[in-house]
Amino acid sequence: MQSTTMNAIEVSHLRRTFSSQIGVIKRTAKEVVAVDDVSFRIEEGELFGLLGPNGAGKTTTVKMLTTLLIPTGGSASVKGFDVVAWADEVRKRIGFIFGGERGLYWRLSGIDNLRYFASLYGIDPDVTKKRIPFLLDMVGLNGRGDEKVQGYSRGMKQRLHVARTLLHEPDVLFLDEPTLGLDPVGAREFRQVILNLQSEKKTILLTTHYMFEADALCDRIAIINHGSIIAIDTPGGLKTHVRDLNVVEVETFGIPDGIVEKLRALPFADSLSVEDQGQKQMLLIQTSRGAEAVPDVMSALEGLKVGRVIVREPTLEDAYVRLVGGKA
Amino acid sequence: MKTLTNNLRLFWQGALLSYVALFHWMRPIQYMASKILMPLAQMFFFVYLGTFATSADNRTFYIVGNALQIAAVSGIYGMTMSIGGDRDNGTLGYIFGTPANRLVVFMGRAFMNIMDGALGVVIAFTWGVVLMGLDLSNTSIPALALTILITTISTCGLGLLMGCLALITVNVMFVNNFVYFMLLIFSGANIPIAQLPAWIQAISYVLPLTRGIAAARLLVGGAGLLEVTPLLLGELAVGFVYFLVGYILFTVFEVVAKRRGTLDVF
Ligand SMILES: Nc1ncnc2c1ncn2[C@@H]1O[C@H](COP(=O)(O)OP(=O)(O)OP(=O)(O)O)[C@@H](O)[C@H]1O
Numbered sequence: 001m002q003s004t005t006m007n008a009i010e011v012s013h014l015r016r017t018f019s020s021q022i023g024v025i026k027r028t029a030k031e032v033v034a035v036d037d038v039s040f041r042i043e044e045g046e047l048f049g050l051l052g053p054n055g056a057g058k059t060t061t062v063k064m065l066t067t068l069l070i071p072t073g074g075s076a077s078v079k080g081f082d083v084v085a086w087a088d089e090v091r092k093r094i095g096f097i098f099g100g101e102r103g104l105y106w107r108l109s110g111i112d113n114l115r116y117f118a119s120l121y122g123i124d125p126d127v128t129k130k131r132i133p134f135l136l137d138m139v140g141l142n143g144r145g146d147e148k149v150q151g152y153s154r155g156m157k158q159r160l161h162v163a164r165t166l167l168h169e170p171d172v173l174f175l176d177e178p179t180l181g182l183d184p185v186g187a188r189e190f191r192q193v194i195l196n197l198q199s200e201k202k203t204i205l206l207t208t209h210y211m212f213e214a215d216a217l218c219d220r221i222a223i224i225n226h227g228s229i230i231a232i233d234t235p236g237g238l239k240t241h242v243r244d245l246n247v248v249e250v251e252t253f254g255i256p257d258g259i260v261e262k263l264r265a266l267p268f269a270d271s272l273s274v275e276d277q278g279q280k281q282m283l284l285i286q287t288s289r290g291a292e293a294v295p296d297v298m299s300a301l302e303g304l305k306v307g308r309v310i311v312r313e314p315t316l317e318d319a320y321v322r323l324v325g326g327k328a
Numbered sequence: 329m330k331t332l333t334n335n336l337r338l339f340w341q342g343a344l345l346s347y348v349a350l351f352h353w354m355r356p357i358q359y360m361a362s363k364i365l366m367p368l369a370q371m372f373f374f375v376y377l378g379t380f381a382t383s384a385d386n387r388t389f390y391i392v393g394n395a396l397q398i399a400a401v402s403g404i405y406g407m408t409m410s411i412g413g414d415r416d417n418g419t420l421g422y423i424f425g426t427p428a429n430r431l432v433v434f435m436g437r438a439f440m441n442i443m444d445g446a447l448g449v450v451i452a453f454t455w456g457v458v459l460m461g462l463d464l465s466n467t468s469i470p471a472l473a474l475t476i477l478i479t480t481i482s483t484c485g486l487g488l489l490m491g492c493l494a495l496i497t498v499n500v501m502f503v504n505n506f507v508y509f510m511l512l513i514f515s516g517a518n519i520p521i522a523q524l525p526a527w528i529q530a531i532s533y534v535l536p537l538t539r540g541i542a543a544a545r546l547l548v549g550g551a552g553l554l555e556v557t558p559l560l561l562g563e564l565a566v567g568f569v570y571f572l573v574g575y576i577l578f579t580v581f582e583v584v585a586k587r588r589g590t591l592d593v594f
């Protein structure tokens with residue numbers, strides 16, 4: 001049964017629990033539900049974002065899809081192969097990165113790392129010989145491949161991970177927070193690499209905490225919270241959840257206790273979040289009243305030193321904040 | 329056919345790269361120094377202690393025993409680092425995410441340590457001849473070489489098992505030291521096994537090295553290959569069992585880690 005557009009990834013009622021022991025003397029087992037009844041489909045060539053707060057279950061989902069974790073319940077398939085029953089077939093077709101610096105042999109050069117992984121994937125040496133320089137160039141590591149990985153910066157290690165995961169030309173890529181800890185320019189270059197991969201018709205599942213990144217890259221986004229998917233839509237579609245809302249941004253310098261609660265209690269404040277920016281804080285208040293809400297907000301903030309005040313259209317981040325509950 | 333060549337390549341690449349990557353004392357100078365001086369130190373210590381405690385007539389007994397015992401350095405410590413090192417590097421998850429044949433990955437890690445261990449034993453024998461007056465004029469050198477190789481292989485079998493334990497427990501170096509010293513005593517390198525209590529003898533014969541050391545002593549005493557063949561076969565069998573148990577432990581570890589979600593804890 002082949003549909004016209006085959007789904008590269010199908011996830012159906014996926015569930016994963018962990019049991020952890022608490023206490024040293026009197027041990028009791030506690031069950032954590034990390035992923036709870038998650039279902040979604042990703043089409044061939046789609047760039048799909050998985051967003052959610054810390055501990056929402058993103059990495060756990062990715063691990064199950066990359067055959068590194070056995071689901072407790074439900075099923076998932078990649079390119080038509082079940083991730084449990086056909087793990088090796090899945091592995092041949094996927095590449096994955098878990099953000100961060102680990103997972104490389106630090107005593108080896110970048111090239112030797114790639115060589116070893118090429119042999120783990122059973123790639124022909126002639127192919128490897130051409131592919132390694134090509135990939136190093138693609139991720140911007142040309143000229144540095146002979147150096148030992150221990151001397152690489154964090155960003156360079158992450159780039160090497162990208163090269164590693166593209167060695168066997170996988171059709172499907174799982175990128176778990178690939179831009180974590182990169183400087184702004186590095187992150188931007190990284191996003192360009194992701195877009196290039198997408199233009200090569202690769203299917204990509206991306207997790208990130210950067211909303212503008214998801215907005216700029218993803219065809220569709222799933223938002224996951226407490227192990228369950230609470231919304232799946234295009235970035236534009238998600239924003240319509242907050243279309244009725246405008247955002248009032250207020251710059252403040254030091255907020256005393258209680259103010260946040262006071263603002264939350266305002267009847268027109270739909271949700272509220274505070275971004276700490278060092279000296280100053282940014283209060284984000286979503287409200288359907290738009291500019292009319294400003295005087296009320298200001299009176300609630302009376303006595304505080306206030307900087308810029310802006311009323312703007314909602315962004316993906318606003319949609320996200322509203323969907324996951326505005327407790328950010 | 330393609331699978332076979334792929335696996336051979338994986339074996340070689342794995343052997344070379346994982347050795348460089350995971351063997352901690354692999355800076356060339358340091359490596360050479362430890363390779364040449366470590367056996368000398370151990371030989372001096374035990375040979376002089378042994379002959380001092382018993383009699384100078386027993387010199388050959390201690391030289392041969394301790395020379396073969398050198399195999400345990402690569403066999404136990406080297407193997408543990410080669411396999412357990414993947415935990416420190418966080419590479420285990422990425423390896424388990426490839427379709428590579430686990431047995432080949434595993435054997436690749438063992439190969440270089442076997443070579444390295446055998447080299448260590450040869451160096452130790454050389455010290456024995458040059459500095460301590462070991463007489464090999466009666467000895468069949470090819471038979472002795474074979475004995476060294478087989479003994480190193482079986483010792484690496486035990487090391488492979490230790491390496492798998494390193495994936496599971498955090499502090500395997502403690503266990504390694506324990507095993508190393510256990511081999512020093514129970515393998516008969518420094519104490520004639522016949523003088524040990526029966527229950528220790530039982531342990532001696534399930535350890536690698538024991539039969540290899542006995543065979544080497546016979547060979548140095550002038551015996552032929554045929555006379556030591558049963559000992560060598562026994563040594564190989566012991567090594568094989570450890571390899572097998574180690575490999576099974578490795579595959580079980582992979583499955584359990586994926587079930588429990590403990591892959592990156594290790
Ligand atoms: N190996 C494990 N053992 C026990 N609990 C785990 C394990 N892995 C994840 N969890 C738990 O499962 C839940 C989901 O974790 P997960 O790593 O999937 O979150 P995440 O969405 O990736 O979060 P983050 O944004 O912080 O990376 C958390 O409560 C976490 O504590």
Ligand SMILES: [Mg+2]
Nearest residue numbers: 058059060176
């Ligand atoms: Mg995560």
